Amino acid sequence: MRERMPPGALTTVGIGDDAAVVVAPSGSVVAAVDMVIEGRHFHRYWSSGHDVGVKAAARSLADIAAMGAVNTALLVALAAPGTLPVSWAKELAAGLAAEAGRAGAGVVGGDTASADVLMLSVTALGDLGGRRPVLRSGACPGDVIAVAGALGRSAAGLALLAAGITEHAALAAAHLRPQPPYDAGPEAARLGATAMIDVSDGLLADLGHVADASGVHVNLGSGAFEPEEALIEAAASASRADAKRAAAQALNWMLTGGEDHALVASFPAATQLPDRWHVIGEVREGAGVTVDDVVHEGPAGWQHFFPPGE
Amino acid sequence: MRERMPPGALTTVGIGDDAAVVVAPSGSVVAAVDMVIEGRHFHRYWSSGHDVGVKAAARSLADIAAMGAVNTALLVALAAPGTLPVSWAKELAAGLAAEAGRAGAGVVGGDTASADVLMLSVTALGDLGGRRPVLRSGACPGDVIAVAGALGRSAAGLALLAAGITEHAALAAAHLRPQPPYDAGPEAARLGATAMIDVSDGLLADLGHVADASGVHVNLGSGAFEPEEALIEAAASASRADAKRAAAQALNWMLTGGEDHALVASFPAATQLPDRWHVIGEVREGAGVTVDDVVHEGPAGWQHFFPPGE
Numbered sequence: 157m158r159e160r161m162p163p164g165a166l167t168t169v170g171i172g173d174d175a176a177v178v179v180a181p182s183g184s185v186v187a188a189v190d191m192v193i194e195g196r197h198f199h200r201y202w203s204s205g206h207d208v209g210v211k212a213a214a215r216s217l218a219d220i221a222a223m224g225a226v227n228t229a230l231l232v233a234l235a236a237p238g239t240l241p242v243s244w245a246k247e248l249a250a251g252l253a254a255e256a257g258r259a260g261a262g263v264v265g266g267d268t269a270s271a272d273v274l275m276l277s278v279t280a281l282g283d284l285g286g287r288r289p290v291l292r293s294g295a296c297p298g299d300v301i302a303v304a305g306a307l308g309r310s311a312a313g314l315a316l317l318a319a320g321i322t323e324h325a326a327l328a329a330a331h332l333r334p335q336p337p338y339d340a341g342p343e344a345a346r347l348g349a350t351a352m353i354d355v356s357d358g359l360l361a362d363l364g365h366v367a368d369a370s371g372v373h374v375n376l377g378s379g380a381f382e383p384e385e386a387l388i389e390a391a392a393s394a395s396r397a398d399a400k401r402a403a404a405q406a407l408n409w410m411l412t413g414g415e416d417h418a419l420v421a422s423f424p425a426a427t428q429l430p431d432r433w434h435v436i437g438e439v440r441e442g443a444g445v446t447v448d449d450v451v452h453e454g455p456a457g458w459q460h461f462f463p464p465g466e
Numbered sequence: 467m468r469e470r471m472p473p474g475a476l477t478t479v480g481i482g483d484d485a486a487v488v489v490a491p492s493g494s495v496v497a498a499v500d501m502v503i504e505g506r507h508f509h510r511y512w513s514s515g516h517d518v519g520v521k522a523a524a525r526s527l528a529d530i531a532a533m534g535a536v537n538t539a540l541l542v543a544l545a546a547p548g549t550l551p552v553s554w555a556k557e558l559a560a561g562l563a564a565e566a567g568r569a570g571a572g573v574v575g576g577d578t579a580s581a582d583v584l585m586l587s588v589t590a591l592g593d594l595g596g597r598r599p600v601l602r603s604g605a606c607p608g609d610v611i612a613v614a615g616a617l618g619r620s621a622a623g624l625a626l627l628a629a630g631i632t633e634h635a636a637l638a639a640a641h642l643r644p645q646p647p648y649d650a651g652p653e654a655a656r657l658g659a660t661a662m663i664d665v666s667d668g669l670l671a672d673l674g675h676v677a678d679a680s681g682v683h684v685n686l687g688s689g690a691f692e693p694e695e696a697l698i699e700a701a702a703s704a705s706r707a708d709a710k711r712a713a714a715q716a717l718n719w720m721l722t723g724g725e726d727h728a729l730v731a732s733f734p735a736a737t738q739l740p741d742r743w744h745v746i747g748e749v750r751e752g753a754g755v756t757v758d759d760v761v762h763e764g765p766a767g768w769q770h771f772f773p774p775g776e
Contacts, residue, residue, distance in 0.1 A: 168494060169599055173679075174532040174663060175498035175592070177599050180490035184478060187497075187574065188485035189541040189589055193581050222484040231499040233543075233587040264497065267587070271503050277543040277577070277587035279499055282485070289479055289487050353484060369483075 160249040164262015166228045166283070176264035178229045178281055185228075186282040186289065188219035194274040202317050205244040207332040208276070209251020211415075215356065216280035217259040218336040218417035222354040224290040224345025225282035227261040227338060232278050235271035251333075252278075259338045287345045295351035295370035295422035301437040302429055303420045304340035306330060307359060308406065311413025312387050315394040324390050336417035340432060344421045347429065352421035358412040360452055363420060363445045370422075373442030375449060380436040381410050411452055470559040474572015476538045476593070486574035488539045488591055495538075496592040496599065498529035504584040512627050515554040517642040518586070519561020521725075525666065526590035527569040528646040528727035532664040534600040534655025535592035537571040537648060542588050545581035561643075562588075569648045597655045605661035605680035605732035611747040612739055613730045614650035616640060617669060618716065621723025622697050625704040634700045646727035650742060654731045657739065662731035668722040670762055673730060673755045680732075683752030685759060690746040691720050721762055 158171045169177035178185075192198060192212045203211070213230060220227050232252060236245070256263050261280065313331030316324055336354065344352055351370055353362045359376075367374045383406035391397055391405035422439050423429065444451070468481045479487035488495075502508060502522045513521070523540060530537045542562060546555070566573050571590065623641030626634055646664065654662055661680055663672045669686075677684045693716035701707055701715035732749050733739065754761070 169533075169601065173599075173601050173603075174529040175496045175535070175590075175599075177494055177496050177533070177594070180493055180495045183490055183493055184487055185490045185495040185591065186485045186487050187539065187541055187589070187591060189543045189575055189577050189587070191543045191545060191577050191579050191587070193545060193579055196579060196581070219484040223479075223487070225485070229497070231497055231589055233499045233501045235501060235503060235583075235585060265499055267499050267501050269501050269503055269506060271506070271583050271585060273545075273581050273583045273585075275545060275581060275583075275585070277499070277501070279497070279541055279589040280485075281495065281497060284487070289483075289485075291479065291483050293483075 161253050161263035162257045164229050164264060167262040167264050170262065170264050171266065176229065178264060180283055182284050182286045184284060186220050186223050186225040186284060187279065188216055189277060189279045190215040190219065191275060191277045203332050205247025206251035209248040210255045210333040212276040212278050213252050213255035214334045214336055214417055216278040217255065217261065217338060218354040220280045220282035221336060221338045221341030222352050222419055224287055224341050224349065224352065225284045226342050227259040227280060227282045229262050229264045229281040230256050230278055231265040232263060232276060233267045235269050235273065235275045237272055237274060238270050240274065285342065290345050290349045290352040290421065292351055292353055292366045292369035295366055295372050295439045297372060297439055297441045298425055299350055299422040299439040300425050300435050301374055301376065301420065301422055301439060302433040302435045303418050304432045305337040305418030306416045307355065307418055308383065308387055308409030308413045310334055310415040311409040312390040316390055319394045321393050323393065324386050327386060327390055330416065334415055334417050337419060340419050344419065347423060347427055349421040349423050352419060355416055355418045355420055356414055358414045359420060360411050360445050367443060367445055373440040374437055374445045375440055376437035376447045378448050380434065381407055383407055383410060411447065471563050471573035472567045474539050474574060477572045477574050480572065480574045481576065486539065488574060490593055492594050492596045494594060496530050496533050496535040496594060497589065498526055499587060499589045500525040500529065501585060501587045513642050515557025516561035519558040520565045520643040522586040522588050523562050523565035524644045524646055524727055526588040527565065527571065527648060528664040530590045530592035531646060531648045531651030532662050532729055534597055534651050534659065534662065535594045536652050537569040537590060537592045539572050539574045539591040540566050540588055541575040542573060542586060543577045545579050545583065545585050547582055547584060548580050550584065595652065600655050600659045600662040600731065602661055602663055602676045602679035605676055605682050605749045607682055607749050607751045608735055609660055609732040609749040610735050610745050611684055611686065611730065611732055611749065612743040612745045613728050614742045615647040615728030616726045617665065617728055618693065618697055618719030618723045620644055620725040621719040622700040626700055629704045631703050633703065634696050637696060637700055640726065644725055644727050647729060650729050654729065657733060657737055659731040659733055662729060665726055665728045665730055666724055668724045669730060670721050670755050677753060677755055683750040684747055684755045685750060686747035686757045688717065688758050690744065691717055693717055693720060721757065
């Protein structure tokens with residue numbers, strides 16, 4: 157799989173020795189690890205090898221961006237049954253390489269082993285460029301909450317896949333191959349973001365982590381969420397819902413759907429935000445997360461495992 | 467498991483945010499990942515949770531040392547069945563923490579998920595202190611080959627465990643909880659080592675990687691290997707062998723047994739080596755690895771999976 161991997165601009169020693177060496181220009185390294193496991197985070201009957209490679213890489217790469225850092229390198233541990241087709245493994249490598257390349261990272265190391273379960277553990281490394289890391293704990297009363305990237309598309313895509321609906325293929329693709337806006341992370345840090353997280357569990361759940369870590373209350377305004385037409389159509393198809401219920405379902409996906417890996421951050425209220433950052437709420441004294449001043453009804457987080465038909 | 471983990475002297479942001487931040491004092495980071503999987507790298511009927519934690523950490527920490535770097539941080543991904551006893555998981559955390567601490571590393575991040583298989587993926591980070599990394603590819607004809615750390619003890623311990631022999635508990639312990647000489651790695655780099663690797667597959671197999679990468683021939687002198695008495699006794703017990711065959715088996719364990727994670731390196735011949743570095747051979751022009759100028763008979767590498775009774 158080695159030759160399919162991007163070397164990375166900052167890689168001094170890549171795959172093939174005891175360990176890799178990656179330049180850390182600003183004198184510190186940002187690091188995160190995430191696993192994806194068959195049956196829990198993906199299904200081979202929906203996901204190609206390429207899809208799984210993209211998703212496994214994106215989950216870890218997004219964690220680095222959410223600290224305000226630029227991705228530099230990935231290390232990939234792959235456990236797979238001996239029955240895994242070689243063609244599938246090649247696609248997996250291509251997906252990992254493609255998403256690492258999109259984030260500007262090299263794939264610098266790895267390990268492979270046989271196991272009864274197909275699983276990947278991806279470690280991502282990044283560099284802060286001299287900036288302070290943007291933690292979950294820095295949100296201050298008076299800050300605004302803004303988001304960059306898609307919301308609800310992965311959840312809509314999963315619902316379509318589970319219902320066997322082949323329309324709105326772009327939403328299914330968003331579930332199978334999330335495309336986090338990596339460069340929005342360092343951008344937010346440069347703009348003075350006070351706290352940031354990537355939306356992996358769902359917007360409300362992840363803002364709950366920020367609220368807890370910062371000791372603040374986050375209130376969102378539902379008027380800031382305009383579900384795109386495709387989301388509403390997907391909700392109508394997947395849930396056989398009328399227009400009103402479909403709009404509510406689409407909003408619910410935006411508030412609680414996970415795995416899009418959008419970035420959500422708090423900024424001082426006077427910050428001039430570029431167009432891709434959408435203000436959706438504000439930080440107050442207190443605790444917890446509300447929408448229009450009330451606690452959102454319905455599931456607050458993402459169910460990773462969702463057997464088709466349930 | 468968080469509170470059981472050593473924070474690490476160079477950790478700026480530890481467990482609990484999207485990613486960790488670790489100081490990289492010399493402006494680059496050394497990184498390696500290794501997996502351990504139940505049934506393949508360990509068995510729960512021999513290994514306690516503490517043992518597995520030590521072994522999983524040691525495998526990755528030794529890779530960093532083998533580059534000549536000092537360990538700074540570990541990230542641990544754990545997949546485990548829901549039936550895993552909490553007490554076992556606590557022991558696992560304690561073993562990881564103990565071995566990370568022995569190497570001077572913090573445990574700065576992780577991920578957990580449920581799976582049908584118990585497996586750990588451990589990523590180790592390290593710092594070179596301004597030194598160049600010691601690669602596998604730098605051995606030169608005329609260099610000496612020297613080793614620091616134990617050889618053959620893990621293989622002897624495995625043979626004893628497989629035979630159900632409870633004597634020589636220190637050898638079984640060496641198999642269950644390898645103790646690589648981490649600080650010998652940076653020491654070798656400071657002494658001018660031209661190539662280095664940790665003995666994970668077996669001395670001859672790993673020197674084969676060095677010979678291949680460096681384009682040289684490595685010849686070892688059997689006279690440099692004096693099996694300790696316990697190894698010979700273990701060979702006699704586990705193999706029901708006479709004294710001569712037991713001595714041969716002990717030597718074979720030293721040459722081909724893996725998982726002790728000793729460090730083996732090449733040095734310019736004039737290097738003044740500290741006592742713990744034992745000269746065992748020399749580098750010549752050519753290819754391959756020999757002992758007393760002949761290719762060693764018998765298995766050159768380590769069989770990771772060894773069903774008891776076979």
